[in-house]
Amino acid sequence: MILLDKVTKTYIMGEIELTVLKGISIDVREGDFFSIIGPSGSGKSTLMNILGCLDVPTSGEYYLDGQEISTYSENDLAKIRNEKIGFIFQKFNLLPKLDAFENVELPLIYRGIKSKRRKEETEIALDSVGLYDRMHHKPNELSGGQQQRVAIARALVGNPSVLLADEPTGNLDTKSGNEVLDILESLNRKGRTIIVITHDFEVADRSKTEITLRDGIIVNRKVK
Amino acid sequence: MNMSLKNTLKMAIKSILSNKMRTFLTMLGIIIGVFSVIVMVSMGQGATASVTQSIEGMGSNLLNITLTDRTIRFSNDNLSELSMLEGVHMLSPNINWVAPVKYGLNNEAGTSVVGVNENYMVINGYTMMTGRLINPLDIENRNKVVLLGSEVSESLFGQFNPIGESISLSGIKYTVVGVLEENENTLFGDNNNMVLVPYTTGMRQFRTNSIASITIQGTDAASIDKTQSKIETYLMTLYGTDTYRIFNQEQLLSTLNEITGVLTLLLGGIAGISLLVGGIGIMNIMLVTVSERTREIGVRKAIGARRSNILFQFLIESSVISGIGGIIGIMLGILVNRIISTAFEIPISASMQVILIAFLFSLFIGVFFGMYPANKASKLKPVDALRYE
Structure with missing residues (x-):
């Protein structure tokens, strides 16, 4: 479902060319729980941005659901992000002025879905992360773990092909971190494809496929 | 896939209301601008009307023929x-x-x-x-x-x-x-x-x-x-x-109307400058808003907002500020017109046309001065915007 073929990413900063990804090839199957680990500076954030269609590769090919998208326009990429990818960020990235319901609803608004169906689907998504009764709380009225669960609901609500989680437990205490991981695991068990980027081996241990990135190349692949 | 105007509008109003003091001060520039346009133009038109009235009092169906x-x-x-x-x-x-x-x-x-x-x-x-x-x-x-x-x-x-x-x-x-x-x-x-x-x-x-x-x-x-x-x-x-000269009241009237019309335009123009200054205020505050909300823009883009969605969100925000400012300015203008006409017994009132033009102009100001900040916001790359602290 996700196939990267010899993807490179080079940043040009003034005179200096910095190659962050040096030919990455990965294959994420449907229903996989795929983790990418590596120390900071290994290029895993860049890889995450490319997988999430927030950025495009310098060279190489990226197939998502069979479509080669590295040449897509900005609007096409926005559509892909909206429909095929659900993001979960380390810092939650909820909009502080919107309550939980409105945050989760947002992807559906951008998709142009009618308000009645939006309401139903938003409530289902919030219910699935156990926050149905907190839907009218603002992010600052929720704990870190709850905020991340709202973010998961937001990622899920559009029924994307893949959930992309970037250090989802990085800003959480162990207990809420585990709760979040439990949710991700159970989602995966129900067939959702998940890609997690982390430097935490405990997180990676829960995944089915694991790759290790160092200095822009894959140094280890492990299928459990 | 495109969001409705209603939702964009709702979003804009929500974010405007979240910073009431700032919004009000920004609006004040537009309020004062529209207000002075309305009052100035009304006074000009009041003068025109009273000149017209005094000429029409002489009978606008009169012709004077003089053999030269x-x-x-x-x-x-x-x-x-x-x-x-x-x-x-x-x-x-x-x-x-x-x-x-x-x-x-x-x-x-x-x-x-x-x-x-x-x-x-x-x-x-x-x-x-x-x-x-x-x-x-x-x-x-x-x-x-x-x-x-x-x-x-x-x-x-x-x-x-x-x-x-x-x-x-x-x-x-x-x-x-x-x-x-x-x-x-x-x-x-x-x-x-x-x-x-x-x-x-x-x-x-x-x-x-x-x-x-x-x-x-x-x-x-x-x-x-x-x-x-x-x-x-x-x-x-x-x-x-x-060999003759025909003097037509109607012609005199149109000449005089031309003069008072220019005068009105001049007054309105001067007042319009304050509206322009109000517009610059909007641009200024919108630029601040955009940079404050860079991360929000990144998040919105990450979950599927297109460039046009972001552009419209900010454009609508600035035009809602200027539009509401315009409406308040119009109401104030009408009020002051009433006060002036009763206090000085001059019949001045803003015509529907002036009100409409003032309102549309204030909206235009909002769109025009909101364009640059909104465009700047919409062009932010999601990766960079998300990284913004």
Whole structure:
């Protein structure tokens, strides 16, 4: 479902060319729980941005659901992000002025879905992360773990092909971190494809496929 | 996949309300701008209206014909032919002399003496205070009768009734048969400091052998231009071009309206500058907002907002600020107009047109000055925006 073929990413900063990804090839199957680990500076954030269609590769090919998208326009990429990818960020990235319901609803608004169906689907998504009764709380009225669960609901609500989680437990205490991981695991068990980027081996241990990135190349692949 | 205007609007209003003080201060620039445009333009239009009113008071269906070529003069035949033309309701000769007027020891030197016929009073809308009008018999018999303007009557007779008294015009005795009601002065001079005599009598006394000027009343104001061209054709075939001048109230009105219109535009323009300054205020605050919300823009883009979604979100925010500011400014303007009109008893009020233009202009300001910040926001790369702290 996700196939990267010899993807490179080079940043040009003034005179200096910095190659962050040096030919990455990965294959994420449907229903996989795929983790990418590596120390900071290994290029895993860049890889995450490319997988999430927030950025495009310098060279190489990226197939998502069979479509080669590295040449897509900005609007096409926005559509892909909206429909095929659900993001979960380390810092939650909820909009502080919107309550939980409105945050989760947002992807559906951008998709142009009618308000009645939006309401139903938003409530289902919030219910699935156990926050149905907190839907009218603002992010600052929720704990870190709850905020991340709202973010998961937001990622899920559009029924994307893949959930992309970037250090989802990085800003959480162990207990809420585990709760979040439990949710991700159970989602995966129900067939959702998940890609997690982390430097935490405990997180990676829960995944089915694991790759290790160092200095822009894959140094280890492990299928459990 | 595109979000509805309703949702964009809701989003914009929510974010505007989340920073009330800032929004209000930004709006204030627009409020003051729109307010001053409304009040300034209304005052200009009020002035225009009162000028128009005073001219229309003189009758906008009047034409004044003066022969400029001294070798030709109207004959009585000309007069009757002119009065038969289509669109001409009635006419009167209008011959002006200046003469000393005396009654006993009271003396008014340099009084304007106008030779007229029986129609003159009606044409000019003059009414009698007391006595009778000049009648066709007076014209035919060259009767030495005179109508006094209110001021002349006042200075010669004071409180006494002048009817039946004799006054002298340049030494010739005339009988006073009537006194005119006081008239408002028009642009053409003092209508109260004059006396009216039958034109035939006047022509004999002042040795004027022909009529050079007549006043014509058209049947209605709407067809006055048509009537004028009929008269022109008549005069042209008779005397050729450049021998006469036709003075049309309507033309005077349009000239004056042009002048007051320019004045209004000027006032509105000056007020418009303050609206422009308000617009710059919007741009300034929108730029701040965009940089404050860089991360939000990143998140929105990550979950599928297109460039156009972000662009519209910010554009709508700035136009909602300017639009609401515009509405408040309009309401304030209308209020102050009311206060001014009651306090100074000048009828000023903002026309629907001005209100609409002021509102649309304030919206335009919002869009125009919001464009740059909104465009800047929409062009942010999601990766960079998300990384922004």
